[in-house]
Amino acid sequence: MGGERDEKGSKIGMWLFLLSEILFFGALFVLYGTYRYKHPLDFHLASADLNRILGALHTLILITSSLTMAISITALRKRDRMISLLALAATLLLGLLFLVNKGLEWSVKFGHELYPNAPRLLSRPKGEVLFYGLYYSITGLHALHVLVGVVLISIVAFLVVKKRIDEKKMAPLENVGLYWHLVDIIWIFIFPLFYLIP
Amino acid sequence: MLKYGTFVKVWLALVLLTGLTLSLAGRPWGPLNMLTVLAIATFKSGLVASYFMHLSYEKGLGWLKGMILGVILLLAILIGLTFFDIAYR
Numbered sequence: 001m002g003g004e005r006d007e008k009g010s011k012i013g014m015w016l017f018l019l020s021e022i023l024f025f026g027a028l029f030v031l032y033g034t035y036r037y038k039h040p041l042d043f044h045l046a047s048a049d050l051n052r053i054l055g056a057l058h059t060l061i062l063i064t065s066s067l068t069m070a071i072s073i074t075a076l077r078k079r080d081r082m083i084s085l086l087a088l089a090a091t092l093l094l095g096l097l098f099l100v101n102k103g104l105e106w107s108v109k110f111g112h113e114l115y116p117n118a119p120r121l122l123s124r125p126k127g128e129v130l131f132y133g134l135y136y137s138i139t140g141l142h143a144l145h146v147l148v149g150v151v152l153i154s155i156v157a158f159l160v161v162k163k164r165i166d167e168k169k170m171a172p173l174e175n176v177g178l179y180w181h182l183v184d185i186i187w188i189f190i191f192p193l194f195y196l197i198p
Numbered sequence: 199m200l201k202y203g204t205f206v207k208v209w210l211a212l213v214l215l216t217g218l219t220l221s222l223a224g225r226p227w228g229p230l231n232m233l234t235v236l237a238i239a240t241f242k243s244g245l246v247a248s249y250f251m252h253l254s255y256e257k258g259l260g261w262l263k264g265m266i267l268g269v270i271l272l273l274a275i276l277i278g279l280t281f282f283d284i285a286y287r
Contacts, residue, residue: 033281064209198224198231
């Protein structure tokens with residue numbers, strides 16, 4: 001087990017990745033902004049079709065999962081391994097709950113024959129078609145990030161159980177935490193932009 | 199030192215701000231609506247970044263915070279210039 005461990009370096013590396021993700025989603029938001037500017041009424045009408053309560057639930061799930069993630073990291077710093085693992089398990093469950101919720105939401109839309117490229121969807125006004133295209137792409141991409149996060153949390157939880165992560169070498173746990181918080185932040189912007197168009 | 203209590207308070211603030219955002223969405227203020235809602239979203243993200251992501255707590259990360267600000271600035275320029283392009287076509 002040789003080699004210097006550079007915890008600060010790995011944290012900076014994770015932040016660099018997060019910055020690239022911010023630009024990635026940022027570009028998609030620019031696309032959203034452009035199409036919304038061109039079809040304001042269509043976007044408003046299509047947004048009204050989305051379930052705000054479900055959207056708010058998504059937001060609360062992710063916010064709470066960020067809390068449990070932060071608790072998990074602090075607990076490990078204080079050498080409370082049990083609390084850290086419990087909090088990590090809670091984070092994992094909330095992440096899965098988010099995915100289930102998103103799946104439910106999409107399946108409702110599919111039930112109304114509004115899946116991507118559906119004839120019923122394509123027959124709607126152009127702005128609405130664009131809205132749904134953006135909705136499926138952006139929330140889909142975000143859900144994929146949540147899925148990756150869930151996998152990473154599982155791996156890190158395993159490492160904590162195996163004591164390969166402890167209060168002296170916390171970098172993997174902290175970095176997964178950073179990734180998870182970013183996924184939360186991205187959703188914090190997705191929610192008003194898609195669900196709350198006035 | 200990071201305390202559980204601080205995190206819970208931040209969480210509570212985030213939940214309340216989400217509720218505020220929801221309640222504002224129905225009001226007919228026009229473009230001011232969206233700006234307010236986005237401002238709240240930005241503030242929420244700031245809370246997550248400072249407290250949950252430990253940016254407020256860690257020392258020696260000055261240039262990292264500078265980079266984060268730089269990227270945000272870059273994004274603002276991207277959004278701003280695209281807006282000026284689209285708006286005046």
